[in-house]
Amino acid sequence: MSHPYDNSEDYNDLSENRVVQIPTEFAGERLDAALAKLFPMYSRSRLQQWIKDGHVLLNGEPALGKQKVYGDEQILLDAPPPPELTAFTAEEIYFPVVYEDEHLLVIDKPAGLVVHPAAGNWSGTLLNGLLHYCPSQAQLPRAGIVHRLDKDTSGLMVVAKTQLAQTDLVRQLQARTVKRHYRAVADGLVRQSGTIDAAIGRDPRNRLKMAVLSFGGKPAITHVEVIERLQHHSLVECRLETGRTHQIRVHMQKAGHPLAGDPLYGNPRHAMSDAAREAVNLLGRQALHAFRLALVHPATGETMQWKSRLPADMRALLTVLRSEMHGKALPLDDDDFDDEDDGDWEIIYTREE
Template identity: 65%
Template sequence: MNHTSSLDNEADYSDDFDFTAEPSAQSCENLTVPNELAGLRLDAALAKLLPDYSRSRLTGWIKDGAVLLNGKRAQPKDKLVGGEVLEVTIVPTEENQAFAAEPMDLDIVYEDDSVLVVNKPAGMVVHPAAGNWHGTLLNGLLHHCPALAQVPRAGIVHRLDKDTSGLMVVAKTLPAQTQLVQQLQARTVKRVYRAVADGIVPFDGKIETQIGRDPHNRLKMAVLPFGGKEAITHLQVLERYHNHSYVECKLETGRTHQIRVHMRAARHPLAGDPVYGNPRHSASDEVKAAVKSMGRQALHAYRLSFVHPTSGETVSFEAPMPADIYHLLSVLRLEAGLDSSLNHADTGQTPAGGQDDDDWDDDDYDVEVVYVRD
């Protein structure tokens, strides 16, 4: 099969990123206006004296009273003659303040001097961004390991959607981060997800498409006929039920919302997906209640394997299915007359009947998606 509201995602960081050098708390700058700036407005002079800050930000500080001219509150348009004393209170941005340590309970699966592996719960944003400046995984990591403040992105090298649970690896040193990023680029980090999809997925295979921003909705991603980035997902059906399938998805690439978009484009969106899902999918009242109770897409990063950046050995970790998805699977298995324990999934299980929503309107996706057998 050839796919958030905020585009916080199961993607890899492809661009270098460094924390801003601004202080995380207020500080004060005392400046004397040089004679060569005589005749300039205060806001223009400040832009030259403090080039690390934008003109609009400096103007805002002046209007907020954070800039004193010879001990008195000033206005942006005040003209300078040279020799004035400026007292500027440097006010950190909300974004800068977001990179602060916050105590929280993190499910650390593994940790040593180079890396840690965390099992992220659903509902947690990975990285601070507009609307989510606090309470993110990054904030918790900085509290758990203060030394991560010296590593770009606090050591985070790949991400998960806010409402996707599961495993992530975090580098504790810059060399380890560089090594892991290289592995991601070489596609040697193995990431396996488990999910519940709508409908009866016909067989195992590979979804290979291009993915980019949806031309009809810039807050979503979509399969594109051209102009997107290569996206490859390997799919295996673990079990089939009346109207759903339990699947395993192995990422070869790590595009934004890749699994969610691929399953959506293949007409088997993930159960409960609020962005790419099908709210009209046919199901019993019990199954609908289980899906609704999740309040998220049924997607979990189940297994993670990579070459340890220090030892050179391949290490692998697994995180059990979270309670909400486990409950949905139990309901589906009971309804299909299967053992609800999930301890021995029959990957060749044939569903006792089942249907796809053939009348589901799919006009937004005019790209034909085919299953390519591995």
């Protein structure tokens, strides 16, 4: 099976040592400039980094990018392959398995675990762990991953173990029949339950973020139910119809209730007590957990559902917030799951036309 990133001649070049002679007409030029001419398939910044990392030898000695060449020197370029070409390797990475059969795998992703290799995280991801846990996953696109959670969002994910299961799960996601419920701690007192219907796209002012857009965004719908109002925060349940990047975090920010501890969309100036602020800071991530997942089994047609308790860090945060609310220390406790049906919804935010 071909590697998902193996589509360029650069990989073949990088898998071998390259030995060249500096032409005499390059005399007086900087080494990095000469290399840029000798290896035009690579960017100058990449060549400079390879020089810095010791992958370029000049007459057998480590080179400096700014040093001059005089012609006839021997260059040895011993560069590693780009990290994206070695990303799909098996690594022993822990993730709790909630359910498994020959067709699918349901995991409870810990906070801090990246789902898929990408720039800045080419290793140590859930995908790498899946390839170690079940090597046959290498035969499936994205190792059977059909949806994602943000790095610092914890909770339930389903992974396909066969091509037929992957195709069926993708279709269910596209048809919006997979039910994904989240519990979140939001800033402020959310006044009422309702639905946020607001298109999401890349933030034009900060390409690292997503934003609600008046034009050009993709449709995004989040149902929000208030579970508990605390002194300066609310425990809410968010139910996704669509699965846009950072959807809950962006929608809650737009509704004026960003998630507690969210480093990208949160409000660090949100008014709260010193004890609450310390607890939010100790959380160190957005207070968001995918606690319920329901879908139709791709092989049996049976509707299946899994639930995951809130992780210890979110339970600890809620304990502090509840103790503050009631004016006394409370024991660390789990939250009851609400098994009621969706009920009636009121539109509280609509997409701008």
